[in-house]
Amino acid sequence: MGEVISLAASAAGGGVFGLVGTVIGRVAGYFEQRQAQAHEQVRWQHEAQLLTLQMDARREAAEAEIRQAETAGSWTGLAASIEADAAIGDSYAWVNAVRALTRPVLTLLLWLITWLVYTSAPEPEQAKIVETATFAATAATLWWFGDRGTKRMAR
Template sequence: MEEVAGLAASAAGGGIFGLVGTALGRVAGFIERRQTNAHERERWVHETRLIELQQAARAEETEAELALAETAGSWAGLRASMEAEAAIGESYPFVNAVRGLTRPVLTLLLWGIAGGIWLGADAGARTSITETATFAATAATLWWFGDRSPRQGHSL
């Protein structure tokens, strides 16, 4: 009987040891999967953030390109306008007087609009609208004074 009891105790001890080993293996596997999943989640969060930053950078680059194209178009329009103005010859004194007063009046009007917007607009809209109006008023002012420079062979 002792042999049977010893055999049973050995079998029970081996079984318990095997179950403990299996349980430890499962716990270790669970911990490994959890760590792997955590690393995967971190990697996906990192990749998602990287993609978001790349998209934001592309959006800013596109905005900068649009602003540059808009500014280049504005200067091209100003150049074409000045060339058209230069091509107009002398006319009747009344026509020359009206033509001579048009730019100063428009320039003063643009500066008045820029000032009115600055005084009357709310803070959110003020910046954008005022920048545009100031650009137009400054361009008109510089064009007016730049085009009024003394010409060789002509009197003002």
């Protein structure tokens, strides 16, 4: 009978030891899984941040291209306008006189409109209207007279 008890004790001890090993394995597996999930979560956060930075860089590059295209278009328009003005050539004296007076008269009219708007516009709309009129008058003054400094009329 001692052998049976010894055999039963060995079986029970082996079973308990096997269960303890299984529990330890499961606990270790649980912690490994948590660690793997934490690692994956950090990796996904990093990738999300990287994608966000890439999108920001692309957006900034696109905005820079738009600004460059707008600037290039403005300069192209200015160059075409100056070329068209230079291509007109000489005509009758009275035509040249009218052409020479067009810019100053239009500029004076723009500044007169600006002054009239400033003195007679209702208060809420006054600021926006005056800003627009001032922009137009300033642009006209600088553009129209800016390219006249070096030209001399032939007699």
